[in-house]
Amino acid sequence: MSDFLAVRDVVKDYKSGDSMLRVLKGVSVEIAEGEIVSIVGPSGAGKSTLLHIMGFLDRPTSGEVVFRGEPLSRLDSSLQAVVRNAKFGFVFQLYHLLPELNAFENTLLPMMIRHGLGEWIVERGPARRRARQILDRIGMGPRAHHRPSQLSGGERQRVAIARALIGDPEVVFCDEPTGNLDAATSREIQQLILELSQETKKTFVIVTHDPSVAKIAQRQIRLVDGRIDG
Numbered sequence: 001m002s003d004f005l006a007v008r009d010v011v012k013d014y015k016s017g018d019s020m021l022r023v024l025k026g027v028s029v030e031i032a033e034g035e036i037v038s039i040v041g042p043s044g045a046g047k048s049t050l051l052h053i054m055g056f057l058d059r060p061t062s063g064e065v066v067f068r069g070e071p072l073s074r075l076d077s078s079l080q081a082v083v084r085n086a087k088f089g090f091v092f093q094l095y096h097l098l099p100e101l102n103a104f105e106n107t108l109l110p111m112m113i114r115h116g117l118g119e120w121i122v123e124r125g126p127a128r129r130r131a132r133q134i135l136d137r138i139g140m141g142p143r144a145h146h147r148p149s150q151l152s153g154g155e156r157q158r159v160a161i162a163r164a165l166i167g168d169p170e171v172v173f174c175d176e177p178t179g180n181l182d183a184a185t186s187r188e189i190q191q192l193i194l195e196l197s198q199e200t201k202k203t204f205v206i207v208t209h210d211p212s213v214a215k216i217a218q219r220q221i222r223l224v225d226g227r228i229d230g
């Protein structure tokens, strides 16, 4: 039994008006350190909801989420945010980059949040060097001073990947990382994710509709109507 990253008997309900929608109906998943896992399944199956719960972005209605043996239920919401910021990185379908910041500044953002204003004076130099290194690694060095509106979809997704990695997270969560890209760009981003997962040996959890993205993974988890299928 792995308690590196696990959800156990997780149920998630959403209120919609007077009625309640049960989106996750008792889901248990265990992920080992260094594993690359994809979560696949039809639209509305609860994949994003599960990813958000695993990544401490949201809490389950019942059931437990465990990271390195520590149950999420023991953390209050501020500690939950601290663990999330230090240990997890996120890549979303729609990039979620801040439009007023350029690629370099967007990449740095999680480090500014982690260190706060006081520490930032000390941490700034190393963080900026690391941002430059990561942007160079993913081929965005020459575009570091462009804002998201000046970048293509594939380039925006590269910046989102840089931002997910800058804090040296233990787990990288990706929700449809190629969902908004054309086929050729999607292949480039897949290749980049594969290379980065091999280079960094980090754990990757990737939600995807795309069978070729799912193939990057060592293991596929199929979610259908709020339950693990098979």
Ligand SMILES: Nc1ncnc2c1ncn2[C@@H]1O[C@H](COP(=O)(O)OP(=O)(O)OP(=O)(O)O)[C@@H](O)[C@H]1O
Pocket (backbone or CB within 6 Å): 014, 015, 016, 021, 023, 041, 042, 043, 044, 045, 046, 047, 048, 049, 050
């Ligand atoms: N905040 C919310 N409030 C109410 N219902 C929600 C909320 N978030 C998600 N849902 C509902 O939960 C169900 C599962 O949503 P989820 O986004 O997890 O699906 P998904 O498998 O990621 O789908 P897709 O492949 O289309 O992204 C859907 O029916 C959705 O409408």
Ligand SMILES: [Mg+2]
Pocket (backbone or CB within 6 Å): 047, 048, 049, 175
């Ligand atoms: Mg989704």
